[in-house]
Amino acid sequence: xxxxxxxxxxxxxxxxxxxxxxxxxxxxxxxxxxxYRLTGDEEDAxxxxxxxxxxxxxxxxxxxxxxxxxTWLYRxxxxxxxxxxxxxxxxxxxxxxxxxxxxxxxxxxxAEHADRGxxxxxxxxxxxxxxxxxxxxxxxxxxxDLPHEAIAAELGISEAAAKVRLxxxxxxxxxxxxxxxxEEEGGDRRAV
Amino acid sequence: MIGVRCEEVAxxxxxxxxxxxxxxxxxxxxxxRCLRCQAELVQYRKLLRALRTIRTEVLEPTPGLLTxxxxxxxxxxxxxxxxxxxxxxxxASVGGIAAATAAGAAGAVVLATMSRRGxxxxxx
Numbered sequence: 001x002x003x004x005x006x007x008x009x010x011x012x013x014x015x016x017x018x019x020x021x022x023x024x025x026x027x028x029x030x031x032x033x034x035x036y037r038l039t040g041d042e043e044d045a046x047x048x049x050x051x052x053x054x055x056x057x058x059x060x061x062x063x064x065x066x067x068x069x070x071t072w073l074y075r076x077x078x079x080x081x082x083x084x085x086x087x088x089x090x091x092x093x094x095x096x097x098x099x100x101x102x103x104x105x106x107x108x109x110x111a112e113h114a115d116r117g118x119x120x121x122x123x124x125x126x127x128x129x130x131x132x133x134x135x136x137x138x139x140x141x142x143x144x145d146l147p148h149e150a151i152a153a154e155l156g157i158s159e160a161a162a163k164v165r166l167x168x169x170x171x172x173x174x175x176x177x178x179x180x181x182x183e184e185e186g187g188d189r190r191a192v
Numbered sequence: 193m194i195g196v197r198c199e200e201v202a203x204x205x206x207x208x209x210x211x212x213x214x215x216x217x218x219x220x221x222x223x224x225r226c227l228r229c230q231a232e233l234v235q236y237r238k239l240l241r242a243l244r245t246i247r248t249e250v251l252e253p254t255p256g257l258l259t260x261x262x263x264x265x266x267x268x269x270x271x272x273x274x275x276x277x278x279x280x281x282x283x284a285s286v287g288g289i290a291a292a293t294a295a296g297a298a299g300a301v302v303l304a305t306m307s308r309r310g311x312x313x314x315x316x
Contacts, residue, residue, distance in 0.1 A: 013281040017269070020265070021262060021265075021314045023213075024258065024262060024265070025258065028249070028253075028257065028258055028261060029250045029252065029253065032251060032253045032257060033249070033250050036251050036253075038246065042253070042254065046253065046257055046260070047251070049253075049261065050260055050261050050264045053264070053265060054264055054265060054268055057265050057268065058260075058268070059267075083249065114193055119242050120242065120245060120249075123239075124246065125240045125244065138243070140208075142240055142243040142244070143243050143244070143246055144247065145247075148295060158283050166206075167203070167206060170206040170236065170239065170240075171202075171206070173239055173243075174206075174232070174235050174236055174239050177235075177238075177239060177242070178238060178239065179233035180228060180231055180232060180235070181228075181251060
């Protein structure tokens with residue numbers, strides 16, 4: 001798959017539009033999946049993916065092939081998603097703090113969440129409930145394996161901030177999915 | 193569990209779980225004797241495994257996304273081509289105006305020179 005994509009990238013860089021079209025066909029569902037996981041909204045995800053491919057198309061000559069095409073595309077997608085989320089936050093006028101967002105979303109549908117048995121489903125639900133700023137970092141790092149440096153660059157934050165957000169996201173997910181004694185009902189996380 | 197508290201260790205447990213962090217000797221000593229920290233470490237490992245499993249899952253968008261992407265790129269390509277064409281024409285027309293101006297100026301110089309020579313000849 002990677003070799004096939006590399007060949008397509010080479011041809012596309014030489015101006016072969018058909019090769020770029022094939023690249024899109026081969027990768028767009030993956031890019032959409034990432035965009036959806038980052039934005040949590042289908043319409044936003046579609047916009048993000050379109051913008052990401054447009055940027056990839058325009059910047060293809062600058063892609064030097066040191067990284068895999070998909071990794072490069074993930075970075076562009078993350079950057080576009082970050083812009084979309086930023087715009088969305090500005091339109092809301094009142095940007096909620098991370099904890100407020102998490103608490104607000106946790107109140108939405110507890111009955112539905114209680115019925116979900118499978119870990120994967122519970123994990124996806126927990127991810128969807130994370131504030132977007134935290135979700136972006138944990139998805140890019142722990143699901144898509146992007147390095148901290150790349151995550152920081154694409155989200156427009158410092159590497160230290162990316163690490164702090166990752167830590168917070170993992171802790172919130174762990175508390176939600178695998179609560180320890182005393183954490184189940186929003187209690188203090190440890191007694192020791 | 194002397195010297196190090198759970199709260200201090202907790203910060204490093206996710207990093208230990210993914211192999212990016214190591215604990216100090218005192219923290220290792222603490223974790224080896226603290227069931228709560230051990231449980232928390234195990235839970236982080238489970239969480240990271242679960243996160244990796246969703247990597248293989250692909251969500252299917254509602255129909256039309258591929259067409260939309262290709263149309264966006266195509267439009268962009270066409271716009272780019274039109275821009276290049278227009279900028280090419282602009283360069284050509286600016287060049288034409290410059291050439292005409294230069295030719296006009298040269299003609300004026302020639303005429304001026306000729307009329308001065310004519311006046312000199314008449315005077316002599």
